[in-house]
Amino acid sequence: MAKETGICSWKELALGTAILTPGNASELKTGDWRSMRPVVDYEKCVKCGRCYILCPDMVYSPRDDGYYELNYYYCKGCGICAHECPKGAIEMVEEER
Amino acid sequence: MARRVGMEVSIAAAETVALLDVDVVAAYPITPQTHIVEHLSELVADGQLDAEFVPVESEHSAMSVCVGAAAAGARTFTSTSSQGYALMVEICYIASSLRLPIVMALANRSMSAPISIWNDHADMMLARDTGWIQTVAENGQEVVDLIMHAYRVAEDHRVLLPVIVNLDGFILTHMIEPIQLPTKEEVQAYVPPYKPLLRLDPDNPVTIGPVGVPEVYTEAKKAQDEAIKNAKPVILEAWDEFEKIFGRKYKPIETYKAEDAEIILVTVGSISETAMRAVDRMRAHGKRVGLARIRLFRPFPVEEFVDAVRGAKLIGVVERALGFNGYTGPLCAELKSVLFDNGLNPYVWNFIAGLGGRDVTVEDFEEMAECLEVKANKNEPMGYEIVNARE
Numbered sequence: 001m002a003k004e005t006g007i008c009s010w011k012e013l014a015l016g017t018a019i020l021t022p023g024n025a026s027e028l029k030t031g032d033w034r035s036m037r038p039v040v041d042y043e044k045c046v047k048c049g050r051c052y053i054l055c056p057d058m059v060y061s062p063r064d065d066g067y068y069e070l071n072y073y074y075c076k077g078c079g080i081c082a083h084e085c086p087k088g089a090i091e092m093v094e095e096e097r
Numbered sequence: 098m099a100r101r102v103g104m105e106v107s108i109a110a111a112e113t114v115a116l117l118d119v120d121v122v123a124a125y126p127i128t129p130q131t132h133i134v135e136h137l138s139e140l141v142a143d144g145q146l147d148a149e150f151v152p153v154e155s156e157h158s159a160m161s162v163c164v165g166a167a168a169a170g171a172r173t174f175t176s177t178s179s180q181g182y183a184l185m186v187e188i189c190y191i192a193s194s195l196r197l198p199i200v201m202a203l204a205n206r207s208m209s210a211p212i213s214i215w216n217d218h219a220d221m222m223l224a225r226d227t228g229w230i231q232t233v234a235e236n237g238q239e240v241v242d243l244i245m246h247a248y249r250v251a252e253d254h255r256v257l258l259p260v261i262v263n264l265d266g267f268i269l270t271h272m273i274e275p276i277q278l279p280t281k282e283e284v285q286a287y288v289p290p291y292k293p294l295l296r297l298d299p300d301n302p303v304t305i306g307p308v309g310v311p312e313v314y315t316e317a318k319k320a321q322d323e324a325i326k327n328a329k330p331v332i333l334e335a336w337d338e339f340e341k342i343f344g345r346k347y348k349p350i351e352t353y354k355a356e357d358a359e360i361i362l363v364t365v366g367s368i369s370e371t372a373m374r375a376v377d378r379m380r381a382h383g384k385r386v387g388l389a390r391i392r393l394f395r396p397f398p399v400e401e402f403v404d405a406v407r408g409a410k411l412i413g414v415v416e417r418a419l420g421f422n423g424y425t426g427p428l429c430a431e432l433k434s435v436l437f438d439n440g441l442n443p444y445v446w447n448f449i450a451g452l453g454g455r456d457v458t459v460e461d462f463e464e465m466a467e468c469l470e471v472k473a474n475k476n477e478p479m480g481y482e483i484v485n486a487r488e
């Protein structure tokens with residue numbers, strides 16, 4: 001039986017399934033199964049950066065103007081950012097699919 | 098030239114590990130492994146072995162240290178028994194999956210309860226599916242030789258898997274035997290310095306031991322399975338090389354008077370010497386009995402086993418562990434599967450003997466052979482029994 005459900009051939013794996021290229025976890029899409037998405041109200045945001053610090057993935061990144069922008073490629077919809085935002089500037093909105 | 102010495106087998110095992118110039122020893126003392134580790138600790142403390150001896154607080158930590166050290170490129174050694182092995186086993190799966198060539202001497206002991214420090218093969222069976230290569234020694238000389246063989250095989254870039262050398266607790270570990278102890282030159286000629294293929298190195302960072310999501314785990318296990326299958330020719334080749342240097346010949350399945358035997362007893366470990374004595378006695382009475390002993394347990398030497406028992410009409414599998422599956426012992430179940438796959442259909446009876454240090458005597462083996470014949474003649478359904486369990 002040979003359905004191609006694996007991401008690569010077993011022959012291509014490094015010894016002991018080691019990862020030889022550091023940092024490649026950034027390629028892993030973790031944002032394809034969320035049910036809620038965080039939406040930021042920049043009127044309320046005070047640029048404190050808690051969302052950026054506390055996000056367990058890599059959703060938030062600082063912009064030149066001091067605000068933080070979101071990359072939904074990584075967002076699992078856990079809601080930590082919304083829970084921790086001291087100004088209530090982040091709202092969790094249901095994903096429409 | 099090798100020195101012929103009278104030496105306790107545990108001490109000889111430790112001396113051999115020292116001759117192999119290991120970098121890291123991490124172990125927790127447990128009966129009957131204790132003397133091996135104690136002696137290594139002395140050798141390090143006395144400056145005779147330049148190694149890091151890590152006196153860990155548990156076997157779980159012992160194997161964790163070995164995994165870390167081996168991943169950093171060190172030649173590592175540990176030793177344990179029974180309950181200690183059980184505590185260690187979580188990390189043992191990781192050692193083989195990460196392809197780390199750690200060597201362990203497993204001083205075989207029964208599993209509690211009831212509490213028993215004595216010898217059987219329950220811990221060997223616990224190691225059965227962990228992905229380690231496993232060899233089993235019959236006597237002290239074999240312990241020394243199999244430890245050297247273990248490093249040579251484990252560190253071979255075609256293998257890179259951990260190896261367990263099994264030796265019977267007390268029966269071997271605490272026995273003083275005549276042993277040809279190799280010289281440093283002989284050891285170095287047989288086991289080249291360890292050159293890791295992949296290791297933790299700050300200048301060349303890699304991740305060893307990442308998550309394997311469902312889309313990669315199957316392929317990871319397939320690669321590991323291929324690795325242990327491909328280890329077999331290297332194991333055999335290493336025994337051939339061993340013979341060239343040391344003059345002693347080792348095979349995955351050792352046979353004794355099995356060529357023309359109608360009845361073959363299958364054994365593992367030190368009871369095989371008693372079994373050979375029984376074979377001699379039965380042969381003297383005209384009974385065509387032989388012995389097949391399993392020296393290589395993992396990967397299992399299917400072809401060699403089949404060749405060894407092909408001519409036998411009756412096979413008595415004598416094993417020192419229970420499987421609690423309700424129909425046979427763990428080794429016998431496996432051997433029956435091998436026989437079935439190879440179209441052989443002898444009468445097989447499984448004798449579970451020597452549990453928790455119970456002696457298995459020459460007379461016991463003679464009775465087993467007799468019992469096997471009676472059962473086969475009566476055409477009794479094949480099965481198993483626990484030998485000498487008093488009613």
